[in-house]
Amino acid sequence: MNRFILFALYTWLVNLAITVSCVQNDEKISNGRSAASIGLVGNVNDVNTTTVGGTVLAGGGTDVDEIFQWMIKKAGGGDFVVIRASGTDAYNSYIYDLGTIDSVETLLINSRELANDPEVERTLLNAEAVFIAGGDQANYVNFWKNTKVHHALNYLRNTKLIPVGGTSAGCAILGNTYFAALEGTITSIEALDNPYNKYLTLGYNDFLKQPYLSDVVTDSHFANRDRHGRLVTFLARMNKDTGILGRGIGLDEKTAVCIEPSGIGKIYGKGTAYFLHQKGINSTPETCLNGSRLDWYQNQRAVRVYKVQGTDDGTNIFDLKTWAYGTGGHHLYYYV
Incomplete structure (x- = not known):
């Protein structure tokens, strides 16, 4: 018995x-498939789908559903990977429920060891869409720059041609010039008072490569945190340090620009997008020196701005190929 x-x-x-x-x-x-994985929703097996490249720049705050639907469509419903250096896997179910997609996985890559892990690299290279979450961009620079993650991201956007996006800190590192925040953040007042303030740490042409963002620096939480002055200062530094005619994209919270392969940027969301560019080779800052307040007047036409409101369907646009055309917005000038 x-x-x-x-x-x-x-x-x-x-x-x-x-x-x-x-x-x-x-x-x-x-459960996740690599040491960095903190969760996966959907099919655990890799699939291959036909993708279309694109770039998403999001201004932080509440996420905009439409930009993820835009990415899912361009990903052909394939595997979607979220990368971050802090936080949770909250994006997994959120993105998975927005459309038909094979899987969503979050990788928490918070060390250079993980950023060079072959399994982390494999997961990224198999992705059909990648989104960089918010956090602290200094961590992204310190942990990811010159690693397998760094090179995988550039391969994915420029060779495999998949959609790549980021919000807040994730948006900050997508421009060819980027505010690295290696010493912490900086306010507009601090930046304007001294363009070479120790907190104003910029990186030039040594990290991520996105089409149409070669001479561009981005900023998020734009009107919400009054960052107009610091983005103007970023442009002044770009011109002073490298000689390029600086361009900048400032995005309010709940706002994003989705850049098509043609260079047309569609503005989604509830806030405003600002496209700043130096007026020309004769519009260099009058004074951009360490210890001195920025002087960039140029007869009140130092920086040309196209200000455009986001919409739910991305009707309003700006042409990032020419930087000369947009719809649904208007031009103005910034000067200091």
């Missing part, structure tokens, strides 16, 4: 283990 009970108990436990195993490997939820 005791042997029969033991055998029955053993059989029940084996069947239970098989059932649990099947549940854990179900299509809907799975």
Whole structure:
């Protein structure tokens, strides 16, 4: 009798283990596949879909559903990977529920060791869309620059041609010039008072390469945190340090620009996008020196701005190929 009970108990436990195993490997939820993975929703197996490249710059705050739907469409419903250096896997279910997509996985890459992990690299290279979450861009620079993650991101956008995007800190590193925040953040007042303030740490042409952003620096939480002055200062520094005619994109919270392969940027969301560019080779800052307040007047026409409101369907646009055309907005000038 005791042997029969033991055998029955053993059989029940084996069947239970098989059932649990099947549940854990179900299509809907799975544990991560690399040391950096903090969760995956959807199919655990890799798929290959036809993709179309594109870039998303999001201004932080509440996420804009339409930009993820735009990315999902360009990803051909393939595998979507979110990368970050802090935080949770909250994007997984959110993105998965926005459209037909094979899977969404979050990688928490918070060390250079993980950024050089072959399994992390493999997960990224297999992705059909990648989104860089918010956080602290200094971590992204310190942990990812000159690693497998760095080179995978450039390969994905420029060779594999998939959609790549980022919000807040994730948006900050997508321009060829980027505010690295290696010493912490900086306010507009601090930047204007001294363009070479120790907190104004810029990186030039040594990190991510996105089409149409070669001479561009981005900024998020734009009107919400009064960052107009610091973006103007970024442009002044770009011109002073490298000789280029600086361009900048400032994005309010709940606002994003989705850049098509043609260079047309569609503005989504509830806020405003600002496209700043230096007026010409004769519009250099009058004074841009360490310890001195920025002087960039140029007869009140130092920096030309195209200000455009976002919409739910991305009707309003700006041409990032020419920087000369847009719809739904108007031009103005910034000067200091």
